Amino acid sequence: MELRLVCCHFNELIESILNKHPAWKPMTDNKILYECLEHTMQRAYPYVLISHWMDIDDPVIWRGTYLSFMKWQKVLVNEPTIDAIVSTSNFGDVSCVCTFDKYIAIAYENGAIANYTVDDINQPFYLAYHGTGITQIEFWYSNGDVLVVSLGDNNDLNSGECRHFCIGDMEGTLTSYERVGNFISPGSTKNLPLRETQQLIAHCYVGKNMKAMAYEESGTVLFVYWADIEGEKLTRFRFIQEKDWCRLPENINASFQRLIMPNITFFFAIGASSIGSTNYYENEWHEYNLAPHFGSNVRSIALHAQILIFGLDDGSIHLLYIRNYADVMDLEAKIQNSRKIEVDTEPIVDLTILEVDKKPCIVAVTEQKVHLLMELRLVCRHFNELIESILNKHPAWKPMTHNKILYDCLELTMQRAYPYDLITHWMDIDDPVIWRGTYLSFMKWQKVLVNDPTKDTIVSTSNFGDVSCVCTFDKYIAIAYENGVIANYTVDDISQPFYLAHHGAGITQIEFWYSNGDVLVVPLGDNNELKFWDLKNKVEIATNGFFAHNISSGECRHFCICDLGGILTSYERVGNLISPGLTKNLQIRENQELMAHCLVGKNMKAVAYEVGGTVLFVYKGDIEGGKLTNFRFIQKKDWIRLPDNLDSSLQRLTMTNITFFFGIGLYRIGSTNYYDDDWHEYDLAPYFGSNVRSIALHAQILMFGLEDGSVHLLYIQDYDHVMELEERIQNSRKIEVDTEPIIELTILEVDKKPCIVAVTEQRHLPAASLALKSFDKYQRSLHSNKTESISTFFTDNLLTFIDFQRRRLSKSLWKKIFEKLDFRTFVGLRMVNREFCKGVKKHLYELEVWRLMCYEQTLFDCRTMTMARRFPYELITHQSEVNDQDLWRGTYSSFKKWAKVIESPQNTQLMLSVSHLRTNITCVATFDKYLLISFENGDMNYYDYSAINKNVPVFTKSKTFCKADNRRERHKKSSILLGSQAKAKTFCRTGEGRHFCIGEYDGVLTSYELNSQDEIVPGAVYELNLRQNEFVANLCIDGKYITAMSMMAKAKRIGTILYFLAAIIEDNRVLYFEQEQEKDWIMLPEDLYEMRRLVMPTITFFLGLAESKIGSTNFYENEWHEYDIESILGSQITAVALHAQILIIGLHNGDIHFLHIENYMDIVNIEKRITSSAATNISSKPIIDLIIMEYQQNPSIVAVTKDEVILINFKF
Structure with missing residues (x-):
């Protein structure tokens, strides 16, 4: 398992390198016959609109097309397996069949349409009824949905691999249909110049190229047209040409059965005893009599990836590879090289193809059956599915699971394994699938006691502050920070949150709520305010203002029950409205305070603190159809005294389920349970060598988070094992996680694999239980010093190493990495050389390293701005939407260069002086190499920094563009x-x-x-x-x-x-x-x-400049801070700029100060930090504005006085 995981990551790395190679396009173009190229490409990528192969530059698509073509060549030699879809007797005979991606639509003569996927061909997932017999059926991929379109009369639908448009013919008039929501309407139309003697019999399109064939007096006429496509919409038809009439051979004409257009250049006609062919480039039909070789007549023809497929009357199919159309014209000689496959004893009336998981599949149709000819390897998958189906139906899972798992942990294990199912009570569950999944989940959790974990890290950004609390649900992790920010992650990508929410106040508790099919996150503020965020739509759900002291905990997240002064309220969601629903007054006394409450399905408990002890409230909910309809109070248990040591230093009470409860004190912990009337005290510090800060329990594994940053795991048979903790704790397993205290513990199941989430105040460490012994040993050796540690990320992309010392990875470290890669990936292989390692290193840099280094080493609030300045012609909508690693690399480089301006020598250049113009400068703007300078008289000068004489404007506009303010006024x-x-x-x-x-x-x-x-x-x-x-x-x-x-x-x-x-x-x-x-x-x-100017250097940091003081606030707080900098610097602040974490301050005396900031707190503490700033004098006049410029990757600052523009360059 160790080797396979690393090989997987390395394989993904190699795949990424291969997918970027530009050679795939010419190689594929040279390999595949032009007439078959676009069809092969479109079938390999059915959801991508291939308007023309020349428009495609993506190497991934060209590589996929090449590989698809090569796999299709194997059908000429590989042995197939044959599965069959058998029609039921009441449907009648098969009329026609079409395929798209994994979908198969079968139309029957009674008008029924059976829709299948290749995942399950035993029964249709959807039956539709046309109402009449169906002559043609096609798929249509529209607005992200797959539609099936049936035709019940003699008119035609357009065929071909491209199913992005639905084009129908009605007496020679082509209509492209459009879909808006649930409405279909006619769009563009084209009236082909059909004569009365002509009848359209088939038409086909490949992207924007289209052909239609009409029958006329014993022959055919070809119409050539094409479509204008904008975005993914067909905007117009263009008629190109009507080709000359072409006579059909007499034998075919006399017994003409059907015309087949497998693409837009090769056309076939099928008669009773012979077939014919022609193509776009000629005006002649050729006739072939293949019966002497086949021993049977041809009933159907298909062509894909240069493989010509014949369906015969005797139920067999024949496959023949063709190099070009000349091979088609030589069919009677070439056909002896064909491969025969026995499919059925009934005639093959239709042929089409599929690609199943990038594997070829031929669909052969008889009047009663639809046969799928696939590679032999697929049998293993089907056999596995058969065994899985048998296992999932076995009734023994329920008693086996019930006997295996402790009753108190059973429902929690089941609910975590199936978070989207409402487990009201285990006795209500009869589905063997859920019982089996619960059993397997429990057994996997037992492996965490022995398997070595891998550790991934979510590191909070400095401006978020410390972690307040964490919750998990399915693949989601929500992290609340002390400044009120909620960072929402999925385990698919823990490098960055997919959604940031802002509560507006400090958060004391956060929980998930699964409501009406959506996952919501519910934080509780330190002002007791409840808020609700929809993670799917990434919006806050408005409320009238709800308040609480606690939110119910537990694995069941189908209800949101909150407590306010002992009154429980179950909240309900209808659409985008949250409203209070059922309430229950627990009638707690004035000297009681509810500390926590937990629910497991319909059973609920709440614990209140009362003068040195606790009181337990027992209640339950009536649930009907997934809705909580009533609270029922069951019992209020007797007051239980807390041990004195625990009571005097009680920090938190943890309800791991509704029967086991733990209290955590400063030096000791305690426990009680629903059936017990005593608190028991445990002193575990002598064994641990550290105090317990957090506790969790899942699948009978008790987890302790310690002050020394370690986690201890202990299996418990029942509550008696808890009472024997001081003796049994020696059997626990220790995992070194961090050097900071583990303040909270929770769990996840990631793809049915156990994951423990350990929380410190600054980072979260999901430790997935995977057998990676040797690498884990190597990893721990790198964690000896926290400030120099390397956090290892196992992501879906590659194995990445991030240096927390804020520098590029050293050569020695790369050597260690490649030694490990060499050991794990190439064991038994002796073909790795230095040049190859260099290539891999290069591509590692090109993939994810630069993004992650930016995330680790730069301030979130400055990142998008820095990237946009570095790449001014790229539209950077948000840093989270940027995947181009060149942009991340340039951004990282820009941050590093700007960091050097503090200590680098400056070169000051007077760019413009306007004292002689009798007007003052009002404002300056820069973009890439360009400067715009406006004046009080309305004039504007435009400069090009790349020009030889930078001080001469390219042009001047007079009083036409803007009337600007004087910045010196309020x-x-x-x-x-x-x-x-x-x-x-x-x-x-x-x-x-x-x-x-x-x-x-x-x-x-x-x-x-x-x-x-x-x-x-x-x-x-x-x-x-x-x-x-x-x-x-x-x-x-x-x-x-x-x-x-x-x-x-x-x-x-x-x-x-x-x-x-x-x-x-x-x-x-x-x-x-x-x-x-x-x-x-x-x-x-x-x-x-008396603020003279409000400066917004970013969308989160704001500064106000007044006569004697300056102020600041930011997006995350509700307070203005004021600072007296003038008394420290000896001059008034007149201008401020911020870029790439460099705060630039312009003074009235002409000085400029540079200060590097780590986060917003450095601005709050500016009175202390300003003394360490770097300073330079550039003028004797007040600096009224400061503008950033970055040309040819070199940082520059434009400083403005009332009549001067001064350019400051830096020498690196």
Whole structure:
């Protein structure tokens, strides 16, 4: 198992390298006959629209096409297995068949349509009824859904491998149908120039190329047309040509049965005793009499991957490889090389093909059966499925599981194994599948006591703060941080959260809730406020404001039951509304406080603390149809005294299930259970050498998280083993996890494999129980020093090593890595050389290392901005959506270069002086190598930094573009003229996302666009909910996210309100805006009332510059901080910029200070940290603005005074 896992990762690495190789396109183009190329490609990738092979540049598709073609060549020699779909007698005979991906649709003469998948051909997953006999049936892949289209009269549907369009013919008029939601409507049409003597008998398309064939007076006419395709929509038909009439051979014409168009160039006609062929490039039909060789007449023909397939009257099929159409014309001679496969004794009336898991499959149809000819290897899968089906139905699983698992742990084990099934009580479960799965889950959990684990790590970003609490459900992990952020992960990708939510307050508890098919996460704030987030739609569900002291715990997450002062409330969700449902007053006394409650199906318990002891409340829920319909109070148990040592230092009470309860004190732990009337105390520190900080119990395995960062596992037979903890703890298994205290423990099942989640204040370590002994030993040796540790990530992509010392991996470390790769991957193979290792190392860098290094070593809030500045022509909507490792590598390099500006020598250059122009500079903007400088008189100069003379403007515009404010004045409502009909009071000047121009006027945000006539026109519009006397002071854009900060007076106080919006982007334009959040009004300190300027360097960090002080706040908090920097630096702060974690401060005396920040707390502590900043003087005049510039990967700063623009370069 060890070797296989590493080989798997290495194989994925090699696959990734191969998938990027550019040679697949020419190699495939040279290998496959042009006429068969697109058909082979489209069948291999049925969900990708192949409009034309020349438009495809993806090496993955070309490689897949090549491999598919080569696998099809094996059908000429490999032995097949033959499965059959047999029609029921009431359906009648088979009329026609079509296939798409894994789907098979069979139409019967009575109008029934049986739809199968190759996963289960024993019964259709869906039966449809046309109402009349069906002459043709085809698949249609539309808007992400697979549709089947049946035709009940003599007209035609378009055939071919490309099923992205549905084109029907009605008396020569072609109609492309369109689907919007659940409605089908006709779209583009094309009237072919059919004469009265002509009748369309077949048509076929391959991407945008289409052909139709009509019958006319003993011959055929070919019509050639094509389609304009935009996106995935057919926008127009174009008629190309009507070819000359071509006479059919007399024998075929006299007994003509069907015409087959296997592609758009090769055409076959089938008569009673002979067949014919022609192609697009000629005007003649050729006749072939194959009966003497076959000994039977041909009834059907198919062609795929250059394999010509004949279905015969005697029930056999013949396969023949053709190199080109010349081989078809030489059929009577070549046919002797064909391969015969006996399929049935009835005539093969139709032939088509499938690819099942990238394996070839021929579908041969008789009037009663549909035969699937597949490779022999598939028999193993079907046999395995048969055995699984038998095992899943065996009734012995229930008694065997019941006898094996302790009653108190049975339902919890079952519920975790089947999280989406509501296990009300184990006695209500009769499904052998669930009992079997529970048994197997339990047995796998026993292996964690002996197997060596692998450890993956989720590391919190510094600006989130410490971890507050964690919960898990199925593959989901929700982590709540002390600043109110909730990071939601799946085990598929723990390198980054798939969704970040913001509670707005510190979080004391977090739980999952599975409601109406959706997974919700429910955090409880330290202000007792409940909130609800839908993880599928990534939105907060609005409520009227709910409050609680505790949320019910336990494996059953089908209900959300909360306590507030002893009153239990079960919340209900209807659509996007959360409302309180059933309530139950436990009638706790004033001196009692409910500490925790837990539910397992319909059985529930709650524990209250009362003056040195605890009281247990027992109640249950009536459940009907998955709904909680009633609470029933059962019992209030007697008060139980806590041991004195435990009571005096009680830190938390853990209800691992509804029968076993644990109390954790500072130095000791205690336990009781439902059947006991005493608390028992245990001193485990003498054995552990450390105090217990957390406890969990699952599948009879008791888990202890210790202060020294280790986890101990102990199997318990029953509660008596718990009472003997001090003796039995010596049998526990110790796992070294971290050097920080394990403050919380929970569990996961990842693909039916056990996983323990151990939480420290800074990171989470899911330790999946996998047998990786030797690597685990190597890994532990690297964990000797936390600050220099290497966290090992086993992901679906590759085995990656991340250096926490914030540097590139050293050569010695790479040597160790490749020694391990060599040992594990190439044991028994002696073909690895240094050059190959270098190649693998190169590709490791190209894959995931750069992204992960950015995530580990750079600040989240600055990452997208830094990437956008480094790659200004790339639309970076959000860092989580970037998969191009070149972008991540460039971003990482940019961060490192900007970090050097603090200690690097500067080169200062006066770029522009306008003192002689009798006007002042108002603002400056940069993009790539370009600078825009605007003046008070309305003029604007445009500079190209790459020009030989950088100080000469490329052009000057006079009073046409914008009327700008003087930055020295306070915020006021002035207008910026963008175009003849566009105006704004401010626009998204800040932020690196320069792909959009978003302006604001009276609270209305407008995204402006440039149309085809080079006119500026308004696009998407969003109106902020501004109050009276509220105005927007500044906007900032970061990819698709926008923050707008407004100022408003309230009760003679001045404050700010933050609006957080998302732009929905499609085809590089803003379709519309969505408001994600409106934050509360935050009062400004009085010293900031005279704020001259509000600076938004990112969408999360905000700075206010006043006369004598500056202030700051951020997205995650509700408070402005103020700082007196002037008294420290000896001059007033007049400008601020932030880029790549470098805070740049411009002063009134012309000085500039540089300070590297690790997180927002460095800004909060700026009065202390500013003394360690690097400083330089560039002018004798006040710095009124600071702008970032990065040209040819070199950091630069543009400093602006009232009449000078100064460029600061750095020498590295």
